[in-house]
């Protein structure tokens with residue numbers, strides 16, 4: 001059982017994020033860690049490159065030689081990740097944080113920032129990628145490595161979720177096939193954010209309204225993460241966007257009005 005204390009719930013309300021260190025057992029973590037490496041090695045190909053493109057990104061990275069390897073929806077690659085999506089400790093904690101017993105999957109993704117050149121992510125709100133009416137959307141960000149500012153760890157502007165959606169800077173990458181959302185790096189620089197230092201197995205949950213980003217990996221270590229994006233069944237998307245396989249999958253509770261399902265064709 002991982003029910004949150006009143007202090008933890010208050011921290012979440014005040015800050016828009018919380019680090020949980022007691023979700024996975026050592027053995028559960030080992031299994032995920034090993035499978036993550038196996039899949040990344042197996043899939044290793046140029047299509048895994050997912051670093052943001054564009055002028056601001058190059059400026060933030062201070063070089064053109066930066067990289068992030070990414071695989072989306074790992075639960076379609078290995079049952080170990082579908083199993084993890086149903087982790088009871090995680091879902092109990094999420095129920096306490098999201099304030100609903102009815103929790104749906106939005107999507108998952110994994111980022112491996114390689115040593116020495118792992119790209120930074122400018123400060124941004126995930127809201128702009130998939131806006132929902134009630135802002136119930138949260139990310140559960142599993143750290144597979146010890147992570148801190150030196151190897152590209154996560155950082156946040158605590159409490160920024162309270163300001164609601166901020167005006168967004170959208171940038172079409174030089175490759176033209178992606179739109180990246182982020183805040184003006186002069187207004188919200190990475191180096192003024194609060195680093196979240198994690199141990200392997202820690203899970204950081206944050207609101208999609210929280211300003212977050214991550215540093216460049218300048219160390220000789222990898223910085224691997226696996227992220228699950230989830231929403232409440234009582235919420236509804238504002239735009240028909242960011243579809244992914246398995247979206248709307250019930251992870252906890254029930255979805256009696258099926259409102260949070262993304263596409264009409266899934267309604268029946």
Ligand SMILES: O=C(O)CCC(=O)C(=O)O
Pocket residue numbers: 111121126152153154212213214225
């Ligand atoms: O991989 C990272 O460090 C950042 C990921 C992130 O912030 C995002 O994808 O929204």
